[in-house]
Amino acid sequence: MDAQRLAAAKEELERLRQEVLREVRATGDASRHLDTDDVPDLGDMSTRSYDRDVLYNLSEVQRQKIRDIDTALELLEQGDYGICVRCGEEISPKRLEVRPFSRYCIECKTEVERFGE
Numbered sequence: 349m350d351a352q353r354l355a356a357a358k359e360e361l362e363r364l365r366q367e368v369l370r371e372v373r374a375t376g377d378a379s380r381h382l383d384t385d386d387v388p389d390l391g392d393m394s395t396r397s398y399d400r401d402v403l404y405n406l407s408e409v410q411r412q413k414i415r416d417i418d419t420a421l422e423l424l425e426q427g428d429y430g431i432c433v434r435c436g437e438e439i440s441p442k443r444l445e446v447r448p449f450s451r452y453c454i455e456c457k458t459e460v461e462r463f464g465e
């Protein structure tokens with residue numbers, strides 16, 4: 349992978365990271381609001397706990413995304429960016445464009461999803 353492409357990938361990863369952090373902050377505000385609005389009303393409780401689950405899941409997804417981005421940035425520093433961590437083959441540039449924090453090539457990704465890591 350050439351230097352220009354690596355620089356572009358780094359920029360994109362840092363932009364994505366900022367984006368997720370902004371989302372996390374927005375979610376944090378929303379959950380604080382829910383906590384202060386803790387009225388013991390049974391009829392309302394199931395809806396509220398559902399909201400909380402959604403928020404919890406959302407932030408879990410965001411945490412995972414940050415981890416993926418950080419890993420990609422680390423690989424970039426080491427010069428291993430764009431290489432599948434499972435089989436060592438190059439990840440297709442098209443795939444990296446869509447998902448710059450991909451750690452697996454498309455073949456491995458499919459297998460990992462089906463059979464686990």
Ligand SMILES: [Zn+2]
Pocket residue numbers: 432433434435436437452453454455456457
């Ligand atoms: Zn692979």
